[in-house]
Amino acid sequence: MRRILGRANSLNVMKVLWACAELGLNFVREDLGGPFGGLDTPAYRALNPNRLVPVLVEPDGWSMWESNAILRYLAATYGKGTALWPDDPRARARADQWMDWQQTAANAALGPAFVQMYRTPPEKRDETVIAKSLARAAEVFRLLEEHLAAQPFVAGEAFSLGDIPIGCHVYRYLHMPIERPDFPALAAYHARLSARPGYAAHVAVGVT
Missing domain, CATH: 3.40.30.10 (Glutaredoxin)
Structure with missing residues (x-):
């Protein structure tokens, strides 16, 4: 197994x-x-x-x-030939760039605040680190908001491999108890992903 x-x-x-x-x-x-x-x-x-x-x-x-x-x-x-691994290398590359963006931009921005809020004892938390991280996260997710306002998924009209790491990070950002800008495209994106059983079962289970 x-x-x-x-x-x-x-x-x-x-x-x-x-x-x-x-x-x-x-x-x-x-x-x-x-x-x-x-x-x-x-x-x-x-x-x-x-x-x-x-x-x-x-x-x-x-x-x-x-x-x-x-x-x-x-x-x-x-998944060869499916939406997760299409035959067109440019389609794969379009998804791939967002997978890398999740690691280099989204995680780098939101990660410090998440670690402070969920993995650090209250008496050891650094509010300055949290504030800087959330400010950077708002900038980074605004870029994604603008991108998703023009198309339903990160690589275009169809769900792709790129939506998996991005979708996980969007869930975390939208459900942390923080102040954030109004991002209607991100909220709509989260709603689309929520209709997928794998997302509902493994991602949309609370932020811990």
């Missing part, structure tokens, strides 16, 4: 779970990381020397780490 190693409330694990749902792939998920620990064991370090989640372990024992790379592998292996 395919194994996904990582706690369910990790955004990067959510991406892989959602991708498997879109592709109709069976899997079992194992709690690791955060309060579950287990990332410092020799066995886990042999799978991922970064000691982060997720790790994908295929039924034959082959494994890999890095969430967006896992998405590309799954789509290329099990």
